Amino acid sequence: MTTRRRFLALLAAPWAQAQGLPAGSDRIVAYRVDAVIVLFSAPIFTRSGVGEGVLYFRKEDSGAGRQLRLAFAAGSRPERARGLNRFGYFSESIRMAENAGAEAQYFGFMTRSDEKNIKEAERALHTGTGGVPVVTICGEARDGRHLSRLTNLELEAGAGWSVWPRCLAAAARSLNTDAPDPSRSSGSSGVTTFLHTLSLLLEQTGSRGETPFLYGRNPRRLVWQRSPDSRAGHEFAARHLVEPGTTVMRFEADIIDESTRGRSRFTLWHDPAARPSLPLRIELQPRSFLRLRLEAVEADTPALRATMMNSFDAWLGPASAVLQAGL
Template identity: 35%
Template sequence: MLISRRYFMGLISAGFVSGTLAAFRPEADGQRGAVPGQTLVDALIDSNTGSSVVVEAQRRTYTASATVMLFSVPLVSRSGVGSGYTLIEQATTPGGALVSIQFGAGSYPETAHGLNRLGLIHEVVLEPPGGAPRECAYYAFMTTSQETSLSQAKKAVENQGASVPYVAAQGRATGGVCAARVERMQLPSHYTWRNADTLLRRLRAQLAGWPVPSDGFRGEAATFLYAVRRAMLDPQQRTAANLFFNTKRFTLATEKERDPSTGHRLANRKLVAAAESVMRLKATLQDRSTGQKTLFQLWYEAGSGGPPLRFEYQPRGFLRLAFEVSKDAQAPPVTFALKRPDAAA
């Protein structure tokens, strides 16, 4: 089977970041309340930080590679199809540790004939001393696509429009109650991953005007990125944690092992100090209402507390993506959430 460069890049774009958060696609909106001109993330940060707060921050950027599959058989691979970033900040506050995690990833539409896919998520969690998470807030923003096969992806390549569909969401958990609100929108296609920071400013302005979701469901004050980070920090070989996203509850199960092969490769690139410190984490995210499972794996440096070094997932049956740390990755600028005054990373 011959795949042209145009077709290949289109397949990548058609399934790119929509798969990053595919397990979290909303099914219902949260309820309305009142919001005082802030995002829920900003409100949680401002109520728990001051000018004297001490912040630790770690950031990594990634380059993306993609493999097109047919009946689980790799057909063709290409590197440099996109990029991503992770920024982790932690502040010690009177109420405990405040953890902020930002993640973003996107494709390069200029090499994919105008198709673009991107996703951004920001989570903040308050951890009381020695206790489980007490409160959390998040917002997320991503392009949407419904392609589930090579033929559908081909149609997406051929039918490019002047606008791109997005879904935006924000939610919070406090007092043991989780609630979220979701909106769908169309934005001009000239907004791409290259100017994701501009898109994010526009999104935050809209989120600040949303009513706060009030009615919700009982659940843990834990979010996806936070649960993944807790699993990385946990010395146990196997972990399990509950979390929520939008109107759904999930369970994240993980298993860890050392990966000296990947460790040596990263050590040769001077990305880790010791090859033996690199761990592989295999994860299963399961929807607690439907039982649907999403599998992914990531690699990290044990004991560093930093973002992952590499992660892989298969957002569609025809597409497998890998993001690996790269100091030269061309990711959009990221604004620190806890540091004052705000600065770009």
């Protein structure tokens, strides 16, 4: 069992900003997912522990430069979520050499969810128990170019959060076996991938801004603002997630698709002095009728660390092979 002290050491770097993350070190944050059903913007039902999540950050410095690996995985527990089976994974591998631009690869998959209202969500609970449809994405940015590929596939029956590493391996293997799907390319000079962009913003001090990032075929940007949240700071201190008196920031952001003008919003809370500065709480509303809150919790971090480290081995090779011809 991981002690609270050990969990806090993994959750964030030492509180003094001057003490950064050592070379070759990683951090893990585990989350409990709570759900709120909303009707006409008013909450009508709340349930705790409907799912789980994990965020992984690794920095490794060497004579050749710096490598970052960032990953996030989350999913529902059907026995706690009225049978709803939703899960996904997204990760990035970034290489930065001295006197050269960053090179990045990313890969992710998530279950397809087309429900637009509560009635459609109810019907989805009673659909067949066959394969599980998912969407995968992979991309690479280097030499000023960005290439990405989006694919639809179906995982075998029984796919779910409890076996998500196995699902990740199957989704990655499909990249080499699916029928060709035209990849999309665009300029990428000076623009970073999504998780990398977010990690950089959380260590900055600006109160608001707009920041482009790379993900998929369409240009995207984050429109964000941040402010101190003393109430959240007291809550996290009471749960021993931060030291008493720590200034916790509330970071609100809209993701804007420049081509479709689509917009999605999320909010997270973090300690800006920690290195890396990882979210203590995440809130998002994937559907008009559903709000999700991810709260940092204690977990078996050695097992989580091994799982997240191994997840990169599952997709880096297949994704590189698919994208190599276009770069």
